[in-house]
Amino acid sequence: MNAVVEKINSEDWIEICALDDLIINDGVCALVGDDQVAIFRTGRGDEVYAISNFDPIGKASVLSRGIVGDLNGRPVVASPLYKQHFDLETGACLEDESETVKTYETRITKSGMIEVKNS
Amino acid sequence: MSKQRIVIIGNGMVGHRFIEFLVGSEKSDDFEVITFCEEPRYAYDRVHLSAFFSGSTAEDLSLVEDGFYEQHGVTVHLNDKAISIDRDNNTVKSAQGLEVSYDKLILATGSYPFVPPVPGKDRKGCFVYRTIEDLEGMTAAGAKGKVGAVVGGGLLGLEAAKALKDMGLETHVIEFAPRLMAVQVDEGGGAILRNKIEEIGVRVHTSKNTVNITDGNSTINRMEFEDGESLETDLIVFSAGIRPRDELARDCGLDVGSRGGIEINNQCQTSDPDIYAIGECALWNNQIFGLVAPGYSMAQVAVDHLQGKQESFTGADMSxxxxxxxxxxxxxxxxxxxxxxxxxxxxxxxxxxxxxxxxxxxxxxxxxxxxxxxxxxxxxxxxxxxxxxxxxxxxxxxxxxxxxxxxxxxxxxxxxxxxxxxxxxxxxxxxxxxxxxxxxxxxxxxxxxxxxxxxxxxxxxxxxxxxxxxxxxxMGMEVNTDLCEHFPYTRQDLYNLIRVEEIKSFEELIEKHGTGRGCDICKPTVGSILASCWNDYVLEKPHAGLQDTNDRYLGNMQKDGTYSVIPRIAGGEITPEKLTILGNIGSKYGLYTKITGGQRIDFFGARLDQLPDIWEELIDAGFESGHAYAKSLRTVKSCVGSTWCRYGVDDSVGLAIELENRYKGLRAPHKIKFAVSGCTRECAEAQSKDIGVIATENGWNLYVCGNGGMKPRHADLFASDLDKETLIKYIDRVLMFYVRTGDRLQRTSTWMENMEGGLEYLQQVVIDDKLGLCDQLEEEMSHIVDTYQCEWKTTIEDPEKVKRFRHFINSDKEDNNVVFVQERDQIRPATEEEKIEFRKVG
Missing domain, CATH: 3.30.390.30 (FAD/NAD-linked reductase, C-terminal dimerisation domain)
Known part of the structure; x- marks a missing residue:
């Protein structure tokens, strides 16, 4: 059983780029399967978050181009279109409870590559 | 119950305010309102009449909002003077032959300027200072003459003198009393005032009694004084006090004072209880009030009394x-x-x-x-x-x-x-x-x-x-001016910290003076201040993440996530060859194309990944960034100017190009728009811009802090007849002072509205160097000018930077969510419904 799980897992983690390809506090968009995923490297550079790139309010694929920061201690990105904030950990929109964007797990491999889990 | 008919004679400031009070009162429906106005226009702001000379128009001075009278059912007989009152039959007759009955009559006839009975007082070039028509006459005569004199050194007289001075005339003030402003100021004060006014270049003559006005030798007129001296002058403006216009009241037998003025009681009623008098024509307790505030109080008291309230007029503070x-x-x-x-x-x-x-x-x-x-x-x-x-x-x-x-x-x-x-x-x-x-x-x-x-x-x-x-x-309301939760400072504070401590990055600033990681409020603000101070390339690694998406990708993001592309076309001047190149680039990339309000070309629908290619072609063809994406100088709009225009006074296009090239790239609290007009016809609409320049016969007039857009604001005349060097010096200082003190996203118009001391204060800072800042402001501007770079050129020359414009970091695919449809022969973003349709077909 374990071996099977292991196998599925390793297929689901998709390598995106080197950590060093990302500028701290600046987002990029990656293609993960068919999904557009916004990836942010924040803080001192050791935290990597991934959420859907699609802004459900502005209805455009732009979230990777928003400004990241924190509000009341929560890491957020502000949509570049209408400035709503999305929690990078939960995907929740701070201004509109009914809107949430999908979040993706991320990890950094020993060789310094960023991987996103295709879920 | 039928309506009570109220007739008001006179549509000046007080007459109009009376109507405003009446139609705005609880019982306004009980009244029918009719007013006579002998002037060709509705009530206007006579207090600020001299603004007419600094570019305000009759419309600017109007006190009556469009449609106000119509909306409240007020009948106004413009250009028709009331000529008699029949108190037995309660009727008023007008010059045009109307006869109107009244239940209550309000006299708001105001005053007329007193002209001393000097022989020659009606000669050519002689004026009074009362109506817009008077001012139009003075302007026309001033354009031909060289010398002007004002008779009367009181408040209005000195205002009139300023107007003459501004017209470029050699200006004299002739005062009968031994000092200026004899009513308000004592001898010591009069002497200081005189020194100050003479410093400005106005000649003051006190204890002078004009006895005759006759032909001048070198000018139209010569004024002869009692002491045997004389003065050659073209214009003569009489401003020797006002007299109440009480002739209608006299003719119908109302009580008037021995030195004029319609007598009223504390309720503003005349000796006929059906007739009220308010404003400068009224005599209360043997006093005439020549200011507008007491007139407004009287209007309120009269309206109250008409509604059965017993308010009283109790005199007024004449301070x-x-x-x-x-x-x-x-x-x-x-x-x-x-x-x-x-x-x-x-x-x-x-x-x-x-x-x-x-x-x-x-x-x-x-x-x-x-x-x-x-x-x-x-x-x-x-x-x-x-x-x-x-x-x-x-x-x-x-x-x-x-x-x-x-x-x-x-x-x-x-x-x-x-x-x-x-x-x-x-x-x-x-x-x-x-x-x-x-x-x-x-x-x-x-x-x-x-x-x-x-x-x-x-x-x-x-x-x-x-x-x-x-x-x-x-109220315990902390006046919280903190920029955001990360910085307990205003934008101005942060600006000063960055300048004084020479802070070069956001990280350094937040480490020293803030908390947390920052947000979409403080990051762009600090990014902008850093650019205003040090003018680094905005996409340098430490700054890139601070920029709003428009600055980050050097284009304006549109609703579908694509960007617009606007190259600079300084002053709106472009060769046909360059225009053709733009046309070719637009059609090669299939961009939607439109002419902007700032006289340039705007391309829409460029995907992120297309931007570097498009800009590379533009730069190869000699274009540069238009900074349309930045809170910085946008455009300097111009009219065609003296080069081609039959009426042009100076080369507005040349100046516009020079200004645009000087200030391009300057980052500020908000965007900045300029315009330059080549004559007072003002085809470039400079008075609706942050910085407006208009050519005059003697140089350039500088206007500041105007705005079109959501809340239009007419720009203020900042300084007149400047040479180009001074003009640029003043603009340098005004802009840097704005950069230094403006709030985040505050346009110059609101900056001015909220500035304590307003225009005068800004003039003191920029012209008189009240804060001792001018050298520094100029130095700071010169740093910005010297370190200008085209951000797009820098970007396309650096492959690492170009990489950041790919849509996917791990794929060369395009954003499949960007879908266009055709409309009027060009592309536009597809609607959500159209996208669904498109996917079905696709």
Whole structure:
């Protein structure tokens, strides 16, 4: 059983780029399967978050181009279109409870590559 | 019940205010309102008549909002003068032959300028200073003449002199009394005022009695004086006081005063209870009130009385503060010290030209009046002290002595009672202001529009601000001006910190002065300040993440996530060859194309990944970034100017290009728009811009802080007839001062609206160097100008930067969510429905 799980897992983690390809506090968009995923490297550079790139309010694929920061201690990105904030950990929109964007797990491999889990 | 018919004779400031009060009152439906106006236009702001010379139009001065009379069913007979009143039949006859009956009649006929009975007073070139038509006549005559003289050295006379001076005439003031402003100012004050005014280049002649006006040798007229001297002059403007227009009242037998004026009681009724008189034509308690505020009070009392309320007019405070030819002059209460037993304190600073006097009661406990010349900042507080009969400090002289060690003994606004009138033009009390603050007006701008305070002469704005701040403090409302949760500072504070400590990055700033990681408020703000100060390339690694998406990708993001592309077309001048290149690039990339309001070409629908290619082609063809994406200089719009235009006075296109190239790339609290017009026809609409320049016969007029857009604001005339060097110097200083003190996302128009001291203050800072900043401001600007770079050129030359414009970091695919459809032969973003349709087909 374990071996099977292991196998599925390793297929689901998709390598995106080197950590060093990302500028701290600046987002990029990656293609993960068919999904557009916004990836942010924040803080001192050791935290990597991934959420859907699609802004459900502005209805455009732009979230990777928003400004990241924190509000009341929560890491957020502000949509570049209408400035709503999305929690990078939960995907929740701070201004509109009914809107949430999908979040993706991320990890950094020993060789310094960023991987996103295709879920 | 049928309506009561109210007829008002005179549609001046007071007549109009009466109608406003009446139609806005509880029982407004009970009245039918008819008014006669002998002038060709509705009521206008006579107090600010001289603004006409600095570019305000008759429309700007109008007090009547479009459609106001129609909306309230008020009948106005324009251009028709009431010529007689029949009190037996309650009717009024007009010059055009109308006969209108009335239930109640309101005389708001105002006053006329007194012209001394000098032989020759009706000669060519002789004017009075009262109506817009008078001013139009003066302007026409001033354009031909060289010399102008004003008869009368009172308030209005000095205003008229300023107008003549501004027209470029050699200007003289002729005063019968031994000093200027004899009614308001004593001898000592008159002398200082005279020095100040002569410094500006106006010649003052006192104790001069004009006895004859005749042909001049080199000018149209010659004025001959009683002492045998004479003066050659083209224009003569009579401003020797006003006389009430009481002829209608006299003719129908109403009581008038021995020296004129229609007698009224405390309810503003004349000797006929059906007839009221208000404003400058009315005589109350043997006094005529030649100011607008008492006229407004009378209008209110009369309206109240018509509705059965017993309010009374009880006289008025005739205190004034104004700026005459750049000199502050204030006079209040018993300025000349005629109260029995009163005592004076006087402070004179001859070198600077300051004169201050306090008149206090015999026991030294109360303030009776005073005069301030050359510096009148204390006026608001002193006036309140007097009006509210507040106790003076032990040594009242501290109130007028210079505050050299910063320990000014002021009067806390908290000490004022709620009933204290802060704005006397619009009768707004401290209580009214506090109520508005409590209702949420926490900026001067909001308070102005809510209460009207500070919108008349503007003399109370400083005091009004103190009241606002004090009330906010009393409410326990921390006046929270923090930029955001990460910085307990205003934008201006952050600017100063960055400058003084030479901070070069956001990380350094937040480490030293902030908390957390920042947000979409503070990051772009700091990014902009860093750019304003050090002018680094905005996409340098530490700065890239601070930029709003527009700055980050050097284009304006549109609703579908694509960007617009706008190359700079300085001054709107472009060769056909370059225009063709733009056309080719637009069609190669299939971009939607439109002409902008700022005279350039805007391409839409460029995907992120296309931007570097498009810009590479543009730059190869000699274009550069238009900074349309940045909070910075956008465009300098121009008319075609003297090169081609039959009416052009100067080369507006040439100047526009020079200005645009000088200030391009300057990052500021918000975007900045310029325009340059080649003559006063103003085809470039410079007076709706942050910086507007208009060519005159003698140089350039500079206008500042105008705005079109959401809240239009007419720009203020900042300085006239400048040579190009001075013009650029002033613009450098104004812009850098804005960059230094503006709030985040505050356009220059709101910056000006909220500036304590307003236009005058900005002029003092920029022209008189009041803060000693000018050299520094110029230096800072010169750094920006010297370090300009085209951000797109820098970007396309760096492959690492170009990589950041790919849509996917791990794929060369395009964003499949960007879908266009055709409309009017061009692309537009597909709607959500169209996208669904498209996917089905696709």
């Amino acid at each position: 004034t503060k104004l700026k005459l030819m750049g000199v502050d002059v204030a006079s209040f209460g018993d300025a000349l010290g005629i109260t029995t037993g009163c005592r004076n304190y006087t402070y004179i600073d001859e070198p600077t030209g300051i004169y201050k006097k306090l008149v206090v009661s015999h026991d030294g406990e109360h303030l009776l009046g005073g005069i301030l010349i050359g510096e009148a900042d204390a006026y608001g507080n002193l006036l309140q002290m007097m009006l509210n009969d507040m106790e003076l400090p032990e040594h009242p002289d501290v109130l007028i002595l210079p505050d050299r060690d910063g320990s000014a003994v002021g009067l806390g606004v908290d000490a004022l009672p709620d009933s204290a009138v802060i704005c006397s033009c619009n009768n707004v009390t401290k209580g009214d202001l506090n109520a508005a603050v409590q209702a949420g007006c926490t900026t001067v701008g909001a308070l102005k529009s809510e209460t009207n305070a500070g919108t008349g002469c503007g003399g109370c704005v400083a005091l009004m601000t103190q009241v606002m701040n004090a009330e906010m403090e009393n």
